[in-house]
Amino acid sequence: MSRRLRVILVALLLVIPVVLGGCWSRREIERLAFVQAVAVDKAVEPNKIQLTVELARPSALAATSQGGGSLERAVWQVSATGYNVFDALRNFASQSSRQLFWAHNRLLVFGEDIAREGVEDVLDAFFRDPEMRGSTKVAVCKGDTGANFLQAEVPLERVPSQGVVGIVLNGVEKLSTVVDVDVALFGRALAAEGLEPIAIRAEIIDLVSEDESRGSLERGTISKAPRITGAAVFRGTKLVGWLNKAETRGFNWIKGNTQSSVIVVEKPNERDKFLSVELVRANSKLRTEVVDGKPRVIIQIEAMGNFADRENIFVNPEGIAPSVLSIERQMATVIKNEVEAVIKRAKEFGSDIFGFGEAFHRFHPKAWKQFKEDWNDKGFQELEVKVEVKTMLRRSGLIEL
Amino acid sequence: MAVLEGGKISGKQFVALTVLTRILAALIEAPTISGTDAGHDVWIAVLISTILVLPWALILVHLAKMFPGKTIIEYSQDILGPWLGRLVGLVLIVYFIQQSAHAARVAADAYVTTIMPETPLIVFIATLTALSANCARCGLEVLARAADIVFPIVIFLLVLILVLPFNIVDFFNLLPIAAYGWGSIVEATFSSFAIFGELLVMTMLFPYLDEKKDTGRLAVTTVLVSGFLFTWLSIMIALVFGPVMESLILPAFSLSRAIELAFVVERVEVIPLVAWTLGAGVKQTVFLWAAMLAIAQLFNLSEMKSLAYPVGALVAAFGVWLFSTVFDALQFFTATEFGPLGILVCYAIPVVLYIGALIRQAVRPSRREEGQM
Numbered sequence: 225m226s227r228r229l230r231v232i233l234v235a236l237l238l239v240i241p242v243v244l245g246g247c248w249s250r251r252e253i254e255r256l257a258f259v260q261a262v263a264v265d266k267a268v269e270p271n272k273i274q275l276t277v278e279l280a281r282p283s284a285l286a287a288t289s290q291g292g293g294s295l296e297r298a299v300w301q302v303s304a305t306g307y308n309v310f311d312a313l314r315n316f317a318s319q320s321s322r323q324l325f326w327a328h329n330r331l332l333v334f335g336e337d338i339a340r341e342g343v344e345d346v347l348d349a350f351f352r353d354p355e356m357r358g359s360t361k362v363a364v365c366k367g368d369t370g371a372n373f374l375q376a377e378v379p380l381e382r383v384p385s386q387g388v389v390g391i392v393l394n395g396v397e398k399l400s401t402v403v404d405v406d407v408a409l410f411g412r413a414l415a416a417e418g419l420e421p422i423a424i425r426a427e428i429i430d431l432v433s434e435d436e437s438r439g440s441l442e443r444g445t446i447s448k449a450p451r452i453t454g455a456a457v458f459r460g461t462k463l464v465g466w467l468n469k470a471e472t473r474g475f476n477w478i479k480g481n482t483q484s485s486v487i488v489v490e491k492p493n494e495r496d497k498f499l500s501v502e503l504v505r506a507n508s509k510l511r512t513e514v515v516d517g518k519p520r521v522i523i524q525i526e527a528m529g530n531f532a533d534r535e536n537i538f539v540n541p542e543g544i545a546p547s548v549l550s551i552e553r554q555m556a557t558v559i560k561n562e563v564e565a566v567i568k569r570a571k572e573f574g575s576d577i578f579g580f581g582e583a584f585h586r587f588h589p590k591a592w593k594q595f596k597e598d599w600n601d602k603g604f605q606e607l608e609v610k611v612e613v614k615t616m617l618r619r620s621g622l623i624e625l
Numbered sequence: 626m627a628v629l630e631g632g633k634i635s636g637k638q639f640v641a642l643t644v645l646t647r648i649l650a651a652l653i654e655a656p657t658i659s660g661t662d663a664g665h666d667v668w669i670a671v672l673i674s675t676i677l678v679l680p681w682a683l684i685l686v687h688l689a690k691m692f693p694g695k696t697i698i699e700y701s702q703d704i705l706g707p708w709l710g711r712l713v714g715l716v717l718i719v720y721f722i723q724q725s726a727h728a729a730r731v732a733a734d735a736y737v738t739t740i741m742p743e744t745p746l747i748v749f750i751a752t753l754t755a756l757s758a759n760c761a762r763c764g765l766e767v768l769a770r771a772a773d774i775v776f777p778i779v780i781f782l783l784v785l786i787l788v789l790p791f792n793i794v795d796f797f798n799l800l801p802i803a804a805y806g807w808g809s810i811v812e813a814t815f816s817s818f819a820i821f822g823e824l825l826v827m828t829m830l831f832p833y834l835d836e837k838k839d840t841g842r843l844a845v846t847t848v849l850v851s852g853f854l855f856t857w858l859s860i861m862i863a864l865v866f867g868p869v870m871e872s873l874i875l876p877a878f879s880l881s882r883a884i885e886l887a888f889v890v891e892r893v894e895v896i897p898l899v900a901w902t903l904g905a906g907v908k909q910t911v912f913l914w915a916a917m918l919a920i921a922q923l924f925n926l927s928e929m930k931s932l933a934y935p936v937g938a939l940v941a942a943f944g945v946w947l948f949s950t951v952f953d954a955l956q957f958f959t960a961t962e963f964g965p966l967g968i969l970v971c972y973a974i975p976v977v978l979y980i981g982a983l984i985r986q987a988v989r990p991s992r993r994e995e996g997q998m
Contacts, residue, residue, distance in 0.1 A: 238755060248748070249741035327892075354739050359885060408869075408883065415868035586800035 257322035258282075260299060261331035261385030263370025264346050266338045267305040273338065273346065275312040276303040276371040277324065278385055298382040301374055309349035326355040331385040332407065333363045333370035333426060339456065339463035347414070347461070350407050358408030361389060363424035364456040364463055376428045376448040384450070391452045392424060400476045400485040400503070401469040403455045414461065418581015418592070418599055422475070423456040425466055459575040459600065467569060474566030477525050477559055478578050480508040487529060489554035492547055499534030501555055503527060504618065512583045514591040520608045521580050525559060527613070531620035544624065548617050556613040563611050576604045629921045629929045632765035633835045636843050640850065641776035642769060643827055646911050647851040648779055649904040650820050651858055652877045652897055653731050663813035664805050664871045665798055665863035668856050670813035675852025677814075678821045681972055682844045684979045685824075689831035689840060691982050697828035697975070698922045704981040713974055714923040717825075718916055720970045722936065724823055725912035726943035727957075729753045732905030733944070734951055739878055740898065750944045757910035758937030761917060762930055765833055768910055775903045782900040783854060786877060787861050789884045789893070794864035812959070817855075819964040822971025823908075824848065829915040874955065877901075913940055 257279040267274040284298045302319055306312030316324055332350065334343055350356045365373040378387025395402035405423050413421035431449035455467040455475060467475060476482045484503055491497040506527040513520040531551070570577055581599045585592045595603035634642070663670055692700035697717060702710030733749035760768055803810060824847065831840055862876045865883050873879050877897045885891040917936050921929035948954040958964045 238759065244748070248744035354742075358883060359891075412867055412869050415872070417868070583797075585804070586797050589801035589804065592801075 251323065251325075255322055256325040257320055259324050259326050259329045260383050261333065261374055261388070262329060263333040263335065263365075263374050264309070264338055264343070265335035265369045265371055266341070269305065272305045272307055273309070273312060274303055274305045274371070275309065275316075276301060276374055277316065278374050278383075279320070279322075279324070280328075280383060284382075299384060301371075303371060309346055313349070326353065327357060329357065329360050330389050331361050331363065333365055333373050334423075334463075335365055335369035335371070335373075336367055336463065337369070339364045339423075339458075342460070342462045344461035347407075347411065351411055356407070358406060358411075360407045361392060361424060362405050362407055362410045363388070363392075363426040363452075365426045365428065366456070366466060368428055372448075373426055373428055373450065376450040378449060379431075388426065388450050388452065391450065395452055396481075397483050398485075399469075399473075400482040401454065401473045402452050403472060403475065403481070413458075413577075413579075416579070416582050417585050417596065418576060418583075419579035420460070420575040420577045420600070421458040422467075422577045423458065423463075424452060425454040425456045425472075427451045427453070457570065457573050457575050457577055459573065464573045464575055465569070467566060470562050471566040471569050474562035474564070475577065477506065477527075477563050478508055478510070478523055478566070480506070482506040482527075486532065487527075487555050487558050489551060489558060491534065492550040492554075497534075499551070500532045501529040501551065501617065502532040503529045510580075510583055512580070512587050514584075514588050517591070517594070518606060518608065519580075519584055519588075519591070519595060519603055520610070521583070522610045522612065523563065524612045525563070525614070526616075527555065527559060528616045528618055529555060530618055552615045552617050555615040555617075559613045559615070560611050563613075564609075567609050571605055571607075574600045574605070576600055580604065580607060629926070630765055630833060630918055632767075632769070632833055634765060634769040634830070634833050636834065636836055636839050638769035638773055639830055639834055639843050640846050641772040642830065642907065642911055643824060643847040644851050644854075645772055645776055645779060645904055645907040646823060646826060647821075647847075647908075648783065648854070649728055649732065649901060649908045650823070651851070651855050652783070652901040652904060653735055653875060662805055662871055663809040665867060666803055666805065666810050667813055667817075667870075668799075668859035668863065669802070670810050670817050671852065671855045671859050673810075673814045674817035674821055675848060675856070677818060678824070678848050678852070679845065681975065682824065682827070682848050683841060684975055685828050686831070686841045686844045688975065688979055688982060689828065690837075691986070693837065694832045696832055696918065696922060697825075697978070698919045700982070701974075701978055704978050704985060711923060713978075714919060716970060716974070718919045718923065721826070721829075721912045721916035721919060722940055722943055723947070724826070725757075725909045725916060725940045726947055728905050728909040728912065729757075729940065730944040730947050731954060732901055734948075734954055735875055735878070735901060736898075738875060738951065739894070747941075747945055750941050753905060753909060754913075754937050754941040754944070757906055757913050758933045758940075760906075760910045761914040761937070762933035764930075765830075765914060768907075768914060771910075772907050775907055779900050779903050782896050783858075786881045786884070786893075786896050786900075787857055789886065789890060790861065790865050790880060792886065793883060794861070795867065796864060798864050798867040799860070815968075816958045816964055819958045819967040819971075821848075822967050824851075825971045825975070826911055826915050828975070829918060874951070909940070913937060916940075 259277050260280050261278040263276040265274045265276065279300045279302065281298055281300050302316065304312050304315040304319060306315050313324065350360070374384060377384045378391065381387035381390065392402060392404055396404045403422055403424060410421045410423060413419050428448050429451045431447050453469050455472045456463055457465045457467060473482065473485060482503060487501045487503060488498050489501065491499050506525065509524040511522040513522065576599060581595065581604065584595060688700065692703060698714045701713040704710065705713060729750045732753060733746050736749050737744060737746055760771060827844060827847070834840060834843070858877065862880055863870055865880060866873065870876065878894055881894045881897050884893050913936060917929045917932040920926070920932055920936065948957070956962050958967060
């Protein structure tokens, strides 16, 4: 018995320290504030940055889960400034009663001002700190500060950043006119040769909502809501411009990122009448060539769609086969135009967001050494791009074309 | 002379022990070969060093066959004579203690970097060392059985982090081959080769194998299995991280963090943590045991059990003292730091011993014939 006791004691002695090791780094959940989103802006003081975090308020969130429709805001927004991110982060300690916990951060928004000046001083902390996640989305707020963007809410969601991330995912799945960029992808583009980063383009729009007190004479209140369309183009760490919807879809065609989308084309033989095709599948192939020391890119895009809707139901004077052919041709034209538009735009910005340079680096490493130095200003500008589009109309739902 | 280590291990256990010994490096420093800048070409370096290591492993096997039942500590005295041989033994003891301490230290550093930044390093080192000293005290058989249990778990976890990121791989990340020039690949090969040297511990294990005739096959299996896992890990990290790969300090950990499957399988970074805890435990214990055995053999001690705690204490202290910062740890095996020394100890010593043994063998038989007549 005493021997067994001794064995148990020794075993405990060996096991306990293993668990004790964590005690220095323990964190009680009631001492933590969960960061849902962070905005980075220029501070009023020179050379400083302002960080604004959106913190989840557990009490307010708990109220809804129990069914009681709490009207409290589910998040608390607070700002701190510092010379760099880490400095500012620590300064939150003078305002927040709880430690900031970053592992659930979903969104990083830059204000347009700081993005134009460059975000190189800002990004480091988001890669170095093990608490930060690479899956945090990166956005730039067009024409406003990131802090203001965090104020914009989707009425469907309790937590604003959840609304924004939801819109991004929706946009990617249904429209393909937005880009889905997270910290890991952004950093990868910065580290790579011949590839410039791109970010989500975020905007604040006015939203008229019904007033909450019924019977009141007021018609409604205006609140702010987020909108996600297009993309923000960087060159290095500096924001250089924006892509609109069509250009962003052009970008997604090239990268093979299009999931589903709507392609609106003019009706065969009828002006100003439109029909739409639902994109089902698309993929792209990129081929690089060096001809006489000049870079050339051939992009082959294949898109497959279903006929979605049109005006003049049940009336189709042309017959099926010619209509299909003509619609397919128009689809190809739309895609080609979008692709060419975005390439033209990127050339204007002097930023190879497509990674054509990286492709040359991979497949023509020798030639790349000559282009490398001034790729964005010279090689990319002179780059000849050939776009080949193949389209196919597959189905037409429950009724004929 | 008393039997210092009465244990016997099976071939399977031998492979488990030696591969696990190598896996710690795979999980912590090797896939990017920290300190060199081969970037995504590291896998080439790992592959080349695996092939280069094979003949060396066969030399170790052949030495073991020439001196059956003897460890490198014993036959180095047979080959080089008592004084030079003992010097070699001393060097090896220091190397074994260093490796044991290194295992504890890198694992402890990894905990502090990733999940428990406030915890003092010594807590992890002391805890790990207490466990492995206890295990080493129980002898080789206990250690081998522990390795037997741990091995499938670690391999499973490793394969998990190698397979799960399949949805974010980009095969073109491997192009162009030799993006940073062959010079950097040679440099990385050198470091990888130096890290591979830890398989020198096989020379302490060979005498305790129960099936002596399989020795060569087992050594080759170990080299190939660990080389294969390393290469796979390096390739996978390149496929996922591409140009970012170079700046990662804990590539396997970052790889597991990148895993994100359908919003369900994510935040699985505990996987490499578990794996490197187990790997570190086995590696530290193997080298601690080897150091104990080496000391007992070198100084003709009658038993080695009582060495466990003193040598363990030495290992813990060495572990704390080994590096002052993580940057030292990262560059430990590079050509400008301890890489050359590691190669000298792990490769030059066995090769010199082998040449010596061959010369002796060439001279000896004639003498023996004379004696018989």
